[in-house]
Amino acid sequence: MIRLDTPDPFGIYSNPVGHWFVVVIAMLLLAFVLITATAYVVFFERIALGWMQRRPGPNRVGPGGFLQLAADGVKGLFKEGFAPVGVDRVLFVVAPGIAVASVLLGWAVIPVGIWGSITYWISDLNIGILLVLAVSSMNVYAIMLGGWASNNKYSLLGGMRAAAQLISYEMAMGLSLVPVFLIVGSLRLQDIVGFTVHWGPYSGPIPLLLLAPVSFLIYLVAAVAETNRAPFDLPEAEQELIGGFLTEYSGFRFFMFYLAEYLGVLTQSTLIALLFFGGWYLPLIPGAIALFIKVVLLVFIFIWLRGTLPRLRYDMLMRLGWKALLPLGIANVLVTSILVVLLS
Amino acid sequence: MSVFSDVAALLVGLKTTLGETFKPHVTVQWPEEKSVRSERYRGRHYLRRYDNGLERCIGCELCAAACPVGCILVIAAENTAENRVSPGERYAKVYEINMLRCIFCGYCEEACPVQAIVLGPEYELSNVSREQFIYTKEMLLEPSPQQPPLYAGKKSQH
Amino acid sequence: MGPATIVFWLASAVALAGGLGVVLFKEPIRNVLSLVLVMLSLAVLFLLLSAQFVFAVQVIVYAGAVMVLFLFVITLLGPVREQGTVRLPWQIFISAVVIAAFAGFLVAMLRGVSYRTPDAADPIFGSVQSIGVGLFTDYLFPFELTSILLLVAAVGC
Ligand code: SF4
Numbered sequence: 001m002i003r004l005d006t007p008d009p010f011g012i013y014s015n016p017v018g019h020w021f022v023v024v025i026a027m028l029l030l031a032f033v034l035i036t037a038t039a040y041v042v043f044f045e046r047i048a049l050g051w052m053q054r055r056p057g058p059n060r061v062g063p064g065g066f067l068q069l070a071a072d073g074v075k076g077l078f079k080e081g082f083a084p085v086g087v088d089r090v091l092f093v094v095a096p097g098i099a100v101a102s103v104l105l106g107w108a109v110i111p112v113g114i115w116g117s118i119t120y121w122i123s124d125l126n127i128g129i130l131l132v133l134a135v136s137s138m139n140v141y142a143i144m145l146g147g148w149a150s151n152n153k154y155s156l157l158g159g160m161r162a163a164a165q166l167i168s169y170e171m172a173m174g175l176s177l178v179p180v181f182l183i184v185g186s187l188r189l190q191d192i193v194g195f196t197v198h199w200g201p202y203s204g205p206i207p208l209l210l211l212a213p214v215s216f217l218i219y220l221v222a223a224v225a226e227t228n229r230a231p232f233d234l235p236e237a238e239q240e241l242i243g244g245f246l247t248e249y250s251g252f253r254f255f256m257f258y259l260a261e262y263l264g265v266l267t268q269s270t271l272i273a274l275l276f277f278g279g280w281y282l283p284l285i286p287g288a289i290a291l292f293i294k295v296v297l298l299v300f301i302f303i304w305l306r307g308t309l310p311r312l313r314y315d316m317l318m319r320l321g322w323k324a325l326l327p328l329g330i331a332n333v334l335v336t337s338i339l340v341v342l343l344s
Numbered sequence: 345m346s347v348f349s350d351v352a353a354l355l356v357g358l359k360t361t362l363g364e365t366f367k368p369h370v371t372v373q374w375p376e377e378k379s380v381r382s383e384r385y386r387g388r389h390y391l392r393r394y395d396n397g398l399e400r401c402i403g404c405e406l407c408a409a410a411c412p413v414g415c416i417l418v419i420a421a422e423n424t425a426e427n428r429v430s431p432g433e434r435y436a437k438v439y440e441i442n443m444l445r446c447i448f449c450g451y452c453e454e455a456c457p458v459q460a461i462v463l464g465p466e467y468e469l470s471n472v473s474r475e476q477f478i479y480t481k482e483m484l485l486e487p488s489p490q491q492p493p494l495y496a497g498k499k500s501q502h
Numbered sequence: 503m504g505p506a507t508i509v510f511w512l513a514s515a516v517a518l519a520g521g522l523g524v525v526l527f528k529e530p531i532r533n534v535l536s537l538v539l540v541m542l543s544l545a546v547l548f549l550l551l552s553a554q555f556v557f558a559v560q561v562i563v564y565a566g567a568v569m570v571l572f573l574f575v576i577t578l579l580g581p582v583r584e585q586g587t588v589r590l591p592w593q594i595f596i597s598a599v600v601i602a603a604f605a606g607f608l609v610a611m612l613r614g615v616s617y618r619t620p621d622a623a624d625p626i627f628g629s630v631q632s633i634g635v636g637l638f639t640d641y642l643f644p645f646e647l648t649s650i651l652l653l654v655a656a657v658g659c
């Protein structure tokens with residue numbers, strides 16, 4: 001069951017009220033940190049994309065444009081949340097909520113190393129990363145229902161594309177992680193981060209990227225597809241679907257979808273950092289800072305891909321998912337299992 | 345293998361964008377910096393004067409006739425001996441341009457027989473009410489030569 | 503009544519409400535979403551029974567993939583309300599018979615059940631490891647047979 005396994009110096013967890021108090025405070029703090037961080041992911045993306053296109057990006061609000069996101073947020077809150085005629089009111093409102101929830105829930109099992117051996121996490125489930133995959137698979141409902149409830153053909157098409165795309169790439173994503181589980185022998189994120197090897201003179205943590213590079217590549221591609229970001233942004237596709245499932249959304253509800261997308265980028269970057277780059281282990285650098293550096297670099301990769309690659313055509317998307325990533329993933333599992341058995 | 349050439353193409357693309365990232369920006373930081381505009385830029389209109397201070401416009405309404413969107417209004421009046429505004433027979437008593445309509449095509453400038461109406465380099469014309477986009481003669485007319493000119497250039501066209 | 507009991511009653515209530523929704527809603531999309539609700543609350547019940555892996559699989563496979571395909575088909579029908587209802591002849595009679603039969607089944611099944619407090623599960627119960635060991639030792643044969651069945655269905659020969 002869900003519990004909070006942090007060192008307990010004041011005996012506060014043995015007290016049931018104190019326990020829940022701490023859990024609720026921890027969750028609120030996490031939500032606050034995540035939403036703020038998401039705002040700065042958006043800011044980082046706008047600056048980075050700007051630089052790639054040889055322009056400075058937002059630089060007007062506050063020093064260096066740093067308050068741009070606060071201004072955008074306030075604007076979004078006060079905009080009219082318009083719902084066109086013929087929408088399914090209930091689902092139209094529920095869909096953005098599902099989008100945010102499906103990303104935020106994954107953080108229930110994502111641990112963050114702070115300093116030395118101090119680690120922050122909310123729950124430490126045996127299934128670990130499977131929970132993240134499970135709740136993030138709920139994201140497809142947000143997009144499909146949003147697209148369907150909008151009563152708009154383009155939105156519906158966006159929703160359809162999202163359903164096919166997310167299901168296809170979830171397969172590749174799950175398969176790409178199997179070799180990691182095989183090597184580490186556990187699904188718990190803490191075990192994966194703390195994976196150590198004893199190779200002759202060297203004994204210590206090792207980024208799993210070195211042991212499972214193919215997994216990393218497949219996971220990266222699948223993660224970009226799962227977050228619906230360019231070059232896999234077919235569900236929104238501004239050019240041919242006028243924004244897809246987002247077409248009819250405005251104001252606060254649009255911001256929820258927007259938040260979910262960038263929160264997804266942040267979550268996937270953190271997961272990749274934890275899974276393949278040794279999480280918060282970096283020689284000489286305290287945990288939180290090491291993790292921060294890795295996450296920033298990975299977020300940059302997401303932005304870099306968006307700034308470089310054109311959108312895939314629909315049949316190419318399906319071909320890449322089913323005919324390239326999936327067989328590659330299966331071969332990867334096979335080879336890794338053989339190697340694990342031979343070397344152990 | 346075509347897969348490898350495809351991946352190589354992706355990598356070339358990624359390298360290009362990364363290279364561009366650290367090159368200097370080309371954005372002009374308006375309004376602190378202004379871009380350079382050509383001599384022949386067609387911006388806000390001016391009504392010119394002769395060097396002796398008389399208005400060039402003779403109220404012939406050719407500009408109004410040439411204007412493809414019909415945004416110029418000219419109402420002419422006779423010059424008299426005691427009130428001489430322009431060298432010709434008549435002068436423009438009312439001269440208005442509706443800047444919301446104007447497409448800055450410069451046909452008025454072409455049509456004018458005395459080069460009275462010209463398009464200047466100014467382009468920051470935004471405003472907060474429609475009424476303020478009706479530019480009256482007072483706004484368009486160059487100050488008399490006693491005052492310093494609003495802008496330099498375009499004096500020696502044709 | 504500990505938190506687990508509260509969660510149990512809540513999840514059961516949601517599951518039952520979802521089940522009713524599947525039958526009673528007029529719009530197909532609401533039926534599908536009710537079924538999703540049933541799947542999710544069943545997943546919560548699995549979690550309460552310490553079956554963490556089954557919980558994850560229930561959410562990923564049933565709620566995340568199978569139901570999405572249902573939804574895929576339903577949404578293509580468009581947001582039109584179902585026009586009128588076609589009734590079978592003798593419909594009330596037939597449904598009464600079916601309901602009675604199923605109620606009989608349920609009663610017959612529940613008669614043999616005796617209730618007791620569950621044994622304290624050992625910590626590895628329901629974990630990925632125990633499921634894996636089970637699949638590849640005791641249940642290897644049914645597991646492999648199922649895989650072949652699914653493969654045949656997927657290839658479609
Ligand atoms: S620039 Fe063209 S549109 Fe504008 S006033 Fe002159 S003739 Fe009319």
Ligand code: SF4
Pocket residue numbers: 400401402403404405406407408418436455456457458459460461
């Ligand atoms: S501006 Fe030129 S064309 Fe227009 S009325 Fe005056 S003289 Fe005639």
